[in-house]
Amino acid sequence: MMRKFFFVAFCALTSFTAPAVAGGLMTNTNYHIAFDRMMARGATFDIDAAYSNPAGLAWGHEGFQLSLNFQKPWQNRDITTTIPNYLAYPGVYDGYNGFNNKKFEGVASAPIVPALFASYKKDRWALSTMIGIVGSGGFVEYDEGVPMFNALVMGSIFKQTLTAKKMNPEAPIAIVTPDMYTIDSKVEGKQYIYGGQLNFTYQITDWFAAAVGLRVNYYDGYSRVNLKATTLPALGGQTLTDMKLDCTQRGWGVAPIISFDYHQDRFTVAARYEFRTKIETTNDTKELPEGLGDLAAPYADGAKTRYDMPALLVIAGRYDFSPSLRATLEYHYFDDTHAKMAGDRQKTLEHGTNEFLAGIEWDINDKFTVSCGGQRTDYGLSDDYQQNTSFACDSYSVGLGGAWNITDKLRLNAGYFCTIYSDYTRKYTAEQGGYQGTGYPGQDVYSRTNHVIGLGIDYKF
Numbered sequence: 286m287m288r289k290f291f292f293v294a295f296c297a298l299t300s301f302t303a304p305a306v307a308g309g310l311m312t313n314t315n316y317h318i319a320f321d322r323m324m325a326r327g328a329t330f331d332i333d334a335a336y337s338n339p340a341g342l343a344w345g346h347e348g349f350q351l352s353l354n355f356q357k358p359w360q361n362r363d364i365t366t367t368i369p370n371y372l373a374y375p376g377v378y379d380g381y382n383g384f385n386n387k388k389f390e391g392v393a394s395a396p397i398v399p400a401l402f403a404s405y406k407k408d409r410w411a412l413s414t415m416i417g418i419v420g421s422g423g424f425v426e427y428d429e430g431v432p433m434f435n436a437l438v439m440g441s442i443f444k445q446t447l448t449a450k451k452m453n454p455e456a457p458i459a460i461v462t463p464d465m466y467t468i469d470s471k472v473e474g475k476q477y478i479y480g481g482q483l484n485f486t487y488q489i490t491d492w493f494a495a496a497v498g499l500r501v502n503y504y505d506g507y508s509r510v511n512l513k514a515t516t517l518p519a520l521g522g523q524t525l526t527d528m529k530l531d532c533t534q535r536g537w538g539v540a541p542i543i544s545f546d547y548h549q550d551r552f553t554v555a556a557r558y559e560f561r562t563k564i565e566t567t568n569d570t571k572e573l574p575e576g577l578g579d580l581a582a583p584y585a586d587g588a589k590t591r592y593d594m595p596a597l598l599v600i601a602g603r604y605d606f607s608p609s610l611r612a613t614l615e616y617h618y619f620d621d622t623h624a625k626m627a628g629d630r631q632k633t634l635e636h637g638t639n640e641f642l643a644g645i646e647w648d649i650n651d652k653f654t655v656s657c658g659g660q661r662t663d664y665g666l667s668d669d670y671q672q673n674t675s676f677a678c679d680s681y682s683v684g685l686g687g688a689w690n691i692t693d694k695l696r697l698n699a700g701y702f703c704t705i706y707s708d709y710t711r712k713y714t715a716e717q718g719g720y721q722g723t724g725y726p727g728q729d730v731y732s733r734t735n736h737v738i739g740l741g742i743d744y745k746f
Contacts, residue, residue, distance in 0.1 A: 311420050316417045317336070317402060323613075324660045325601065341544075343411060349403075353742050354741035361391065364388070365389075401414075409487060413486065418479055420477075420478025424475050434472070468512065468513070471509075472674075473509040477504070477505045478503065478564075478594065480500050482542070484498035484544075485497055493547050494548075499541055500562070503535075504592050507533040512527075514527075535569070536565050541560045545557075551606070552602075555599075561594065563625075564592045569586065591627065595620045599617050602615075610648070614643050620637045622665070633669035638665065641661045644659075661680075684701065700738070704734070708730050712727075
């Protein structure tokens with residue numbers, strides 16, 4: 286029974302989500318630094334249109350252009366848990382009555398994230414490509430384990446020994462509480478989706494263009510868990526549990542992309558649709574908890590799991606107030622409820638992700654450009670979707686920065702954006718049993734912060 290209870294936590298750990306720096310639950314949308322400094326790029330004609338508006342390249346630079354971008358994100362992922370005192374960690378345990386609030390601070394980061402853009406335009410047609418990390422992207426490491434998993438272990442140990450004592454009050458059975466043992470726990474997770482995109486653009490009329498494209502996406506992720514609970518030396522140093530998991534998952538999929546652009550005088554309307562990417566990963570498992578039978582089957586070597594990227598609809602409108610001042614409004618819809626996830630988590634979402642973006646850009650002179658923008662992200666979150674190892678929060682993002690035309694051919698972009706998240710509170714009633722599985726109520730409050738800085742170089746041949 287205890288093994289089954291522990292394995293519930295291991296199941297959750299294999300669905301680690303690393304920090305997506307902008308975009309939907311499984312999709313990134315910031316690749317070029319122009320996004321960092323303006324946000325709304327769905328109607329651009331610049332080189333970043335190779336991702337955000339391929340059809341718009343019909344009005345872009347005649348000839349060849351290249352762009353190389355580097356971004357550095359930082360993100361905090363904190364969980365404040367309200368738990369019964371018997372689940373407190375050693376040193377703060379003070380009896381069975383009352384509750385205890387504990388904040389678990391997590392830091393999720395990625396190394397320098399690169400992205401490459403290239404395009405070639407001649408007369409009415411253009412070819413373009415983009416290569417980058419199109420989904421998630423980063424590492425998560427907990428040197429003291431994951432809060433949910435540690436709490437499950439402590440709650441299970443307490444419940445098992447308490448039940449045994451109630452069933453046989455006269456027997457010399459000790460109720461094991463956290464002050465009687467130590468937990469040595471470490472958890473690591475990684476999730477990257479790499480993508481390479483190729484587009485063909487054609488200007489059908491003087492004011493209308495269309496593009497078709499294809500993106501190949503490759504998923505690479507892993508979950509590694511080591512947990513050992515041992516009674517204190519004075520109590521015999523007995524091992525209560527010693528479980529390990531090392532599971533790597535890889536898979537790939539392809540998404541067709543279509544886009545349209547209407548451009549006349551000062552007004553531009555653009556639309557882009559990315560079809561759902563079916564990604565089925567295969568496990569490469571080196572370590573798996575023993576004695577679990579069929580419960581371990583989804584994480585066995587060779588088992589398959591779905592991590593689809595959802596279909597995405599983008600609609601953007603741009604107005605040029607003058608040759609040097611332009612503004613864009615934009616809308617994104619991620620069809621998350623029809624993109625299969627591990628454990629069918631997509632079925633717990635209330636709706637797909639809605640994003641609203643706005644940005645403005647001003648050329649001060651021939652050398653310098655400044656811009657700023659904002660984004661509102663509304664996920665269809667529910668209590669059943671949220672997990673300690675993979676949670677999301679609705680957010681607002683703001684970005685600013687500028688560009689320096691060093692020469693007529695060479696441009697330097699610099700940008701910064703931060704994301705302000707709304708805390709998500711997930712409550713557990715006594716009837717539901719709480720995630721500790723002991724019958725006590727509790728709650729988790731999920732909170733996040735996110736910062737990204739970036740530099741990029743555009744070059745026109």
